[in-house]
Amino acid sequence: MEEIRIVNVSKDFDGFMAVDGVNLTIKPGELFSFLGPSGCGKTTLLRMIAGFETPLNGKIFIGDQDIVELPPYKRPVNTIFQNYSLFPHMTVWDNVAFGLKVRKTPLPEIKERVSEMLNLVKMDDQHSKYPDQISGGQKQRVAIARALINNPKVLLLDEPLAALDLKLRQHMLIELMNIHDAVGITFIYVTHDQSEAMSISDRVAVMNRGKIVQEGPPDDIYERPSSIFSAYFIGETNLITGEVIGIEDEYVQLKCPMGNGEFFEIDSTFHFRPEIGSQITVSLRPEKIAISRHKPKVADDMNVVKGVIEDILYLGSHTQYIVTVGKNNFRVFDQHKRVYFDDTALDWEEEVWLFWHDTDSWLIDELPPEDRMPAEGKSHLSKIKKQSSVSGEQI
Amino acid sequence: MKRFSRAKFFKGMNLTVFTFAMLFLYIPILILVIYSFNDARIVTSWKGFTLKYYGQLFRNVAIRQAFLNTMLIAVLSTVISTLLGLLTALGLENKKLKGRKGFMGLLYAPLVMPDILMGVSLALLFNFLRVNTGMWTVLIAHVTFCVSYTVIVIQSRLEGFDNSLIEAAMDLGAKPSTTFFKVKLPLIMPGVIAAALLSFTLSIDDFIITFFTSGRGFDTLPIYVEGTIRRGTITTINALSTLVIGLTLLLVVFTKRIRKSLISSF
Amino acid sequence: MKNSVKSNKLDYLLAAPTLIWLTIFFLVPYLIVLIYGFLTPDIFDVKFEFNLDAYRQLLDGTYFRPFLLSVRLAITTTLLCILIAYPVAYLIARASDKVKNTLLILIIIPFWTNLIIRIFSWRIFLSYNGVMNNILMRIGLISQPLEIMRTDLAVIMVMVYVYLPYMILPLYSVLEKLDFTLLQAAMDLGATEVKAFFKITLPLSLEGIFAGVLLVFIPSLGTYLIPQLVGDQRSLYVGQVITYKIKNIPRNWPMASALSFGLLVLVAFFLLLGYILLRKSKVRGVV
Numbered sequence: 001m002e003e004i005r006i007v008n009v010s011k012d013f014d015g016f017m018a019v020d021g022v023n024l025t026i027k028p029g030e031l032f033s034f035l036g037p038s039g040c041g042k043t044t045l046l047r048m049i050a051g052f053e054t055p056l057n058g059k060i061f062i063g064d065q066d067i068v069e070l071p072p073y074k075r076p077v078n079t080i081f082q083n084y085s086l087f088p089h090m091t092v093w094d095n096v097a098f099g100l101k102v103r104k105t106p107l108p109e110i111k112e113r114v115s116e117m118l119n120l121v122k123m124d125d126q127h128s129k130y131p132d133q134i135s136g137g138q139k140q141r142v143a144i145a146r147a148l149i150n151n152p153k154v155l156l157l158d159e160p161l162a163a164l165d166l167k168l169r170q171h172m173l174i175e176l177m178n179i180h181d182a183v184g185i186t187f188i189y190v191t192h193d194q195s196e197a198m199s200i201s202d203r204v205a206v207m208n209r210g211k212i213v214q215e216g217p218p219d220d221i222y223e224r225p226s227s228i229f230s231a232y233f234i235g236e237t238n239l240i241t242g243e244v245i246g247i248e249d250e251y252v253q254l255k256c257p258m259g260n261g262e263f264f265e266i267d268s269t270f271h272f273r274p275e276i277g278s279q280i281t282v283s284l285r286p287e288k289i290a291i292s293r294h295k296p297k298v299a300d301d302m303n304v305v306k307g308v309i310e311d312i313l314y315l316g317s318h319t320q321y322i323v324t325v326g327k328n329n330f331r332v333f334d335q336h337k338r339v340y341f342d343d344t345a346l347d348w349e350e351e352v353w354l355f356w357h358d359t360d361s362w363l364i365d366e367l368p369p370e371d372r373m374p375a376e377g378k379s380h381l382s383k384i385k386k387q388s389s390v391s392g393e394q395i
Numbered sequence: 396m397k398r399f400s401r402a403k404f405f406k407g408m409n410l411t412v413f414t415f416a417m418l419f420l421y422i423p424i425l426i427l428v429i430y431s432f433n434d435a436r437i438v439t440s441w442k443g444f445t446l447k448y449y450g451q452l453f454r455n456v457a458i459r460q461a462f463l464n465t466m467l468i469a470v471l472s473t474v475i476s477t478l479l480g481l482l483t484a485l486g487l488e489n490k491k492l493k494g495r496k497g498f499m500g501l502l503y504a505p506l507v508m509p510d511i512l513m514g515v516s517l518a519l520l521f522n523f524l525r526v527n528t529g530m531w532t533v534l535i536a537h538v539t540f541c542v543s544y545t546v547i548v549i550q551s552r553l554e555g556f557d558n559s560l561i562e563a564a565m566d567l568g569a570k571p572s573t574t575f576f577k578v579k580l581p582l583i584m585p586g587v588i589a590a591a592l593l594s595f596t597l598s599i600d601d602f603i604i605t606f607f608t609s610g611r612g613f614d615t616l617p618i619y620v621e622g623t624i625r626r627g628t629i630t631t632i633n634a635l636s637t638l639v640i641g642l643t644l645l646l647v648v649f650t651k652r653i654r655k656s657l658i659s660s661f
Numbered sequence: 662m663k664n665s666v667k668s669n670k671l672d673y674l675l676a677a678p679t680l681i682w683l684t685i686f687f688l689v690p691y692l693i694v695l696i697y698g699f700l701t702p703d704i705f706d707v708k709f710e711f712n713l714d715a716y717r718q719l720l721d722g723t724y725f726r727p728f729l730l731s732v733r734l735a736i737t738t739t740l741l742c743i744l745i746a747y748p749v750a751y752l753i754a755r756a757s758d759k760v761k762n763t764l765l766i767l768i769i770i771p772f773w774t775n776l777i778i779r780i781f782s783w784r785i786f787l788s789y790n791g792v793m794n795n796i797l798m799r800i801g802l803i804s805q806p807l808e809i810m811r812t813d814l815a816v817i818m819v820m821v822y823v824y825l826p827y828m829i830l831p832l833y834s835v836l837e838k839l840d841f842t843l844l845q846a847a848m849d850l851g852a853t854e855v856k857a858f859f860k861i862t863l864p865l866s867l868e869g870i871f872a873g874v875l876l877v878f879i880p881s882l883g884t885y886l887i888p889q890l891v892g893d894q895r896s897l898y899v900g901q902v903i904t905y906k907i908k909n910i911p912r913n914w915p916m917a918s919a920l921s922f923g924l925l926v927l928v929a930f931f932l933l934l935g936y937i938l939l940r941k942s943k944v945r946g947v948v
Contacts, residue, residue, distance in 0.1 A: 052562050072565040085563040089581050099567035102577070150568060405854060412748035419745075419822060420771045423782035426792045430785060479679045486675030498676060501683050507875060507932060508925075509883025511900045515921045516690030518907060519914065522706070523693050539686040542679055600776050602886055603900075607907065617777045624781060624890065633785075636778040643773045647766055 001028035002063030002153060004049070004186065009058030010210075011044050018044040020210035022058075026188065026203075031180050033189040033197040036207035037233070042190045045207075046156050049188065050079045062153055077154040078147035082162055084139040086131040092118070092142050093127040099150040117145040120182065137168050144179060154186045161196065173200055194234045198222065206230045222285075224271070228366050231283040238284045238330050239368055240266070244274045251301075251358050254282065258326025266303040268361040281364045287333040288360035291321055293346060295353050304355045305330075309348055321346070323354055330354055424640060431633035448634035455631060461619035468530070468605075468615060469598040472537035477591040479538070480545025484553055487546070505543045513540055514607030521608065528610035536608040537601065541594035548593055552586025592646075691925070698918035704911045715919035724902065724920060728927065731899040734813075734888075735881035738820040742828040742877050743870060745821070750832035750869075751862075755841070765833070772826035780890050783819045784810065787891065815891040820881060828873035835869030836862075864942075871939050879928055899924055 004026040011019040019041040026032045034042035047053045049060055051072035059066045067075050078099075086095050096117055100110045118124040121141035126134055134142070140160060147155055160176070161169045177200055180187050191197050197204050198218040205215040206229070214221055214230045225231035228239065242256035251267045252274060258264060266282070274280050290296075298304055307330060311322035321332045332354060346352060434445035452458060483502075487495060505513065517536050521528055560582070564574040580587075602617040609618060620632055701712040718724065753764045771779065786792050787809045794806040809815050839862065847857040885900030892898070897905075899920060906917035 050562075050566060052565075072562065073568045073570055077566075079563070079566045081559050081563055083557075083559065085557065085559040087560060087563070087578060087582075098564070098569070098577075102564075102567065102569040102573050146567065409748040409752040412745060413752045416745050416749050416825065417767060420767075420825065423786040423822070424771070424774065424779070426786055427778070427782035479682065482675045483679040486672040486677075489669065489672040492669060492672055492676070498680060501680070501688070505683070505687055507879050507928070509880055509900070509928065511883040511885055511903060512694075512921055512925060512928075513687070513690075515903060515907060515917060516694045517686065519693045519697050519918065520686070520690040522914075523697075535686055539682065542682065546679065596773055602777055603904075606904075617775065620777050620781065621886070621890070624784070632781060636775070636781060639775050639778055643775075644770060647770050647773055 001185075003028050004154060004188075005059075005061040006045070006049075007059045007061070009045070009048060009060060010056045011041075011048060011053055012056050017210050019048070019055075022210075022212055024205060024212060024215070026186060029184055029186055030202045031177070031187045031189060031200060033191060033201040033204045034207055035191060035194060035197040035204050035233070036213075038192055040207040041210040042192075042207050043158060046079075046158055046188060046190045049154070050077055050156050051075050076152055077156055078150050078152040079156040079158060080140075080143050080147055080160045082159045084131075084143040084163075086139055086142055086146070088131050091128050091130055092123060092134070095131070095142055096127075096145045096149055098146065103150075113149055114145075117149045120148070120179065121145045136164050137172060140164065140172055141175075144176075148179075148183060152185065154188060155183075157187060157189045159191055160189075161191075161193075169196075176200065198234070206233060208233075224362055225283055225364065228281065228283075228364055228368055231362075231364060236286055236331065238286060238289075239364075240282045240284060240328065241279060241367060242266070242282070244276050244278050244280055247273065247276060252280075252363070254280065256328070258328065260326055262326065264305050264325065266305070266361075267301075267358045268303075268363055269359045270363045272363065272365060274363065274365065279367055281367055282361045283364055284330075284356065284361045286320070286331040287318070287335075289330065289332045289354050289356045291323070291332050291334050291346070292353050292355075293350060296355050301358045302355050303358065303361075304353060306351065306353055309346060309350045309352055312346070312348060321352075323352060325354070427633055428637045428640065431637040448630050449638075452631045452634045452638075457614070458616075458619065458631065458635065461614045461616045464530070464613060465599050465615040465617075468533055468537055469595050471534055472541055472598045473591050473595045475534075476538045476541035476545045476594045477587060479542050480549050480590055480594075481587055483542075483546045484549035487550065488553055502543050502546050505540055506547075510540070510601070510603045511607075514604040517604065518607040528608055529613045532608045532610070533605055533613060533615070536604050537598045540601070540604060541597055544593050544597065545590035548590040549583065549586045552583045552589075556583065694918045694921050694925075696918075698915055698922055700915045700918075702911070702913040702915050706912070707914050712915060715913075715915040718916065719919040719923050724899075724923075727897050727899045727902045728923065730896055731882050731884075731924075732927070734816065734820065734884070734898065735878050737817055738824060738881045739828075739874055739878045741817070741821045742824055743873065746825060746828035746832055746873065747866075747870075750829050750836050753829075753833050754836035754839070768826050768829050768833075771822075772830075776823065777886065779823060780819055780887055783815070783822065784891060787815055787818075810891060811893050813893060813896060816888050816893075819887050819891050820884065823887065824877040824881065827876040831872035831876065832866065832869040835866045835872075839865055867942055868939075871935065875935065878931065882928060882931070883924055 004024075006022055006024040006026075009019060009022045010017060022041075022045060034045060036042045044053060048055050049067075051067070051070060055068060058068075060068050062076060067077075087098065090098070093114060096114045097110050100113060105113075114127075115124060118127055121144050123138060123141050123145065126138060126142075131139060131142070143160075157176075161172055164172060173196060176187075189197070189200060201218055203216060204218050204221055206213045206221060208229050214226045221230055222234055225234065225237075231237045231239070240254075240256055242254035244252055245255045245265075246253035247270075250269060252270050254266050254268065255263050256266060268282050295306075296302070296304060305325050307323040307325035309321055310324050310329070313320040318333045318335045321330075321334060323330045323332055431448055432444050432446065433441055434447070435442035486492070487498065489495075492498075513536070517532070517539070518528075521532050526532060556579070560578055561574055564578045565571070569577060599616070601615075602621060605615050605618055606621075609615065614622070616635075620635070623632055697707060698715050699711055699713065701708040701710040701714075749768075753761055753768070756764060784791075788794075789806050789808060789810060791810075793809070794803070797803045798806065809818075843861050843865075844857050847861050848854070852860060883900045884898060885904050888896075888898045888901055889904075903917050903920045903924070906913045906920065
């Protein structure tokens with residue numbers, strides 16, 4: 001088992017930097033995801049590992065070997081393509097056997113390995129069918145078998161579930177994880193779907209504009225986003241800006257303008273020491289906020305803010321509230337457990353209290369850009385806007 | 396009610412025109428076939444069933460020679476123009492090729508020129524070069540008018556080609572040559588066959604260009620038939636035509652896939 | 662970068678044989694046609710002496726009539742083909758898949774049958790004591806055989822017969838892709854069938870009509886064989902005149918060259934006209 005090292009790799013298309021100086025180390029046996037919006041360079045990076053694109057500069061190592069100069073057919077990697085790319089003129093069996101046949105493997109061995117592989121992906125009873133005779137999920141399995149039979153050191157998966165419907169996608173996701181456990185090789189998984197990346201990966205690299213914005217385990221990226229882009233791209237969040245007015249041992253104090261000349265104050269734990277007087281952003285996930293029509297008994301380490309409900313969206317597993325606090329809009333996810341205070345439902349225009357623990361927020365040393373949109377997250381944001389007409393300082 | 400009946404009227408009109416068109420297309424051929432079995436010297440009325448014209452046909456040395464010539468030219472020009480067409484279509488897949496547009500223009504030009512112009516210009520070229528006309532000049536002429544068709548038919552097949560299949564093959568360890576012969580060629584084969592069939596048909600069908608580029612002593616069937624019609628001895632031609640029509644029928648009915656790609660190349 | 666340069670080279674190499682072939686056997690011959698037009702005719706050949714006679718005759722109206730006849734024939738043939746082909750193509754396009762295939766085969770069989778044989782069959786059909794006259798007399802429609810063979814009418818009939826499939830197939834392939842729910846939408850919005858046809862179907866099938874016209878009109882301009890075999894020998898078409906000048910003795914190759922050049926210019930003119938019309942209809946957003 002060898003690790004993969006991507007060293008300062010760049011790629012341009014007619015002057016446009018699709019991948020821009022990426023450095024990355026992927027550990028042996030890891031299930032690693034490239035996550036980002038379309039055009040962020042994730043697929044280009046994958047294709048450079050596969051050998052379909054040549055980097056402008058940089059090196060890609062598998063173990064000690066730089067593979068940049070190798071043509072695709074000499075690389076110890078195999079790819080699962082977005083549309084599976086099964087050969088339509090060959091049966092399932094011939095598709096799976098293709099890699100061994102072109103390497104002139106003896107027929108008895110081919111037969112044995114193919115049936116072994118078809119067994120692994122539960123397609124042994126379909127071996128004589130043609131690709132247009134099997135379903136999308138089955139094509140996916142054949143594609144996996146066809147790739148894994150070559151004993152690659154790395155399996156590359158390019159948005160492998162994009163063509164499947166939701167239920168099948170969830171099912172295949174689990175199956176992919178099982179296959180990963182069974183074969184134990186490194187998987188590199190490219191997706192634009194954050195929930196896919198979160199649920200399947202050991203580690204994730206969030207990409208934007210050809211660069212890696214953040215890399216780490218999924219929970220780490222979710223709980224501790226290093227930039228406004230990661231905070232927005234993964235999950236949903238409230239961004240609150242304010243002035244640092246005090247720093248204690250464990251938390252900073254922020255003074256946040258409400259737009260009407262008044263302020264509210266909040267505390268947050270911190271992982272770097274901001275300067276007093278500087279402007280800073282706090283990321284606060286909507287599900288961390290509690291909502292109530294009664295003022296909670298305040299504990300020292302709780303933030304409490306008063307606002308008015310502007311919008312209510314019933315979403316099944318939870319309800320989303322938009323609560324205005326001055327010019328700030330807070331998105332709050334409230335699960336339907338009526339254990340607090342009283343059990344009559346909250347209503348539009350109602351005054352409510354929002355409260356959360358100091359340790360539930362996360363400081364980002366970055367201010368939301370002037371146009372109030374993280375560059376690549378626009379589509380993501382406009383979706384939010386349509387849903388809830390959020391406006392104000394947070395966005 | 397009124398709307399309904401009007402829709403019906405339109406359908407009825409279409410059907411009428413269709414029936415008329417079918418009669419128009421088939422009655423002359425049908426009569427030709429029937430009369431090839433008619434025991435009469437001139438085509439007036441039915442005088443009884445006979446196969447004697449078929450006998451005459453098979454004993455006719457000139458027809459046999461013309462048939463062999465036609466086949467020779469058709470096979471050779473099909474092979475050459477299909478091969479040229481395949482190579483060119485593959486080369487022109489590269490959309491970034493400099494001068495591609497000009498080349499495409501040159502490929503399309505023969506398609507929009509009346510055949511007679513190609514015939515005259517080739518006749519004058521061969522005269523200018525003092526080449527004796529015969530089999531070779533006819534072959535050259537046939538390749539010239541077939542090659543544009545083969546390129547375009549194969550191109551239309553390549554257009555729908557999913558390039559990720561090439562990447563998949565290479566990814567699985569196939570060298571470029573293996574990839575071409577095991578994946579790409581088999582997948583564009585219907586287009587190649589359609590192109591070959593089209594150029595074969597064009598070749599055996601051609602009269603005018605052959606007329607200008609063949610010399611004395613090298614007749615293809617259309618040239619021979621035209622000469623015979625002019626001289627007036629047409630009874631064997633009925634039989635010959637019937638055979639050709641029969642062959643065409645067989646070809647059309649039994650080549651479903653090719654027919655499909657022929658239609659889609661329009 | 663390195664890679665693409667290499668593959669460009671290979672692609673040029675692949676395309677080169679055809680490029681060279683067409684240059685030598687398609688482009689250069691036209692150059693020779695151009696040169697031969699300015700030479701002096703000889704009984705069997707040409708003399709390489711400069712001579713303007715051929716172009717003088719081309720321009721002074723001596724050969725005006727064959728050109729006129731050819732253009733007239735091409736226009737008539739094309740119009741008749743559109744009129745017949747449109748309903749046929751429409752019917753096929755709207756038929757169920759199974760019927761559609763059968764109908765298509767029916768259209769393709771004549772298309773694949775040898776041209777000269779098809780023309781020949783019409784000679785039998787149309788001749789003075791031929792089948793059509795026989796039938797018409799037997800059912801009492803006429804008392805004397807019609808003399809259709811060797812008339813302009815015969816030429817037009819056979820032309821339409823030969824070129825009809827070339828109009829039906831492109832029209833069909835456009836109509837087949839047409840979204841017929843658009844018609845329902847139009848009628849839902851209150852358009853009658855007639856209006857829906859002229860506002861929706863016809864504009865959307867213009868591209869097919871243009872393709873068909875290209876396939877029918879241009880070859881019709883240079884037709885030789887059909888008027889030669891069924892036409893009136895007193896009204897000669899351009900194709901026939903050119904062929905006679907090349908084949909008949911005394912030969913007049915400079916004249917044939919000049920006439921060919923004239924035909925080429927005519928073709929170029931109509932192609933340009935078609936191109937402009939197509940562009941215009943596209944600009945108007947019709948296609």
